Amino acid sequence: MALALAACGGGTAGSTTKNGECRVADVQDRDRIVDALGYFPDRLSPLGAAVLCNDAAGVETALKAGASPNAREPGGETPLLIAAAIPRADLLKRLLAAGGDPNSWEKDARTLALHYALSAGVQHDDWSAWDLLLASHADINFRPPGGATIAEDAVSLGAVDKLLQLLDRGYRADPARLVRELEAVHYDAKTEALRLKALERARALVR
Structure with missing residues (x-):
């Protein structure tokens, strides 16, 4: 648990354990993850943990083992949503290429991947995930069940x-x-x- 509560490796590659915990700690990156997701996830899938830790090698290993960028994590996110939220643009690009859904949304709050990317842009002036999702033909008119469209999110933010x-x-x-x-x-x-x-x-x- 202590490792799970430490943040993943900033701009450098981190590494993960089998329990979905990060080995490389960086307080600034942890704060950014908490800002993006509302909490610091633990017990993630190997793919979700690798995305959280900015572990490109771990992402490749998990994808080669058959992991899906669209599989739900215990907190309701998917690996793609985590990559969009922080954001981890290089990993998001890889997940999209591996079949990640640019229209994906979080299970409980019905938060769109585009919303996470928009929030990252507003908070950190980092529009990399936003641009990637739009370039990947995210449906800007899509409304998840019980959720808002991305245009409505843009008004609220x-x-x-x-x-x-x-x-x-x-x-x-x-x-x-x-x-x-x-x-x-x-x-x-x-x-x-x-x-x-x-x-x-x-x-x-x-x-």
């Missing part, structure tokens, strides 16, 4: 510039709902101007 990007890319899911959400929020002066622009565009979709 104040990422209205990304909402405009989604509208440019063809977001059309429930524009009336998007209008209501845009009407209910207010931002700082810079973002407020973008909100009004997005609101005008969303209203035009309803007409």
Whole structure:
């Protein structure tokens, strides 16, 4: 357990145990994982643990052994979601190439991979996972059961510039709902101007 509560190896490669724990500790990386997922996972699958630990060799070993990037971990995430959330862009790219679902979502909160990537961009100005998921044709109009679309998430996180990007890319899911959400929020002066622009565009979709 002590090893599981220590963070994985920052920008360097870590290593994992059979119990899904990280051998390399880095406090800053641990904090980033907790910020991304809301807690520090332990008892992960070998693939999930390798992603958490930034262990590229471990990811390759697990994939060759037949592990799925889309298999649920005990906490409801998948290895792909973990890679999108932290983010671990190189590992996310590998998981997508191995059949990872860019539209995957967390089981309990119904949080999209795109939402995790959006949150990483907002918090850390790291848009690598966001760009990778969009390039992998993540469905920007998808709503997981009981969850929100990525455009609605962008409103809640104040990422209205990304909402405009989604509208440019063809977001059309429930524009009336998007209008209501845009009407209910207010931002700082810079973002407020973008909100009004997005609101005008969303209203035009309803007409």
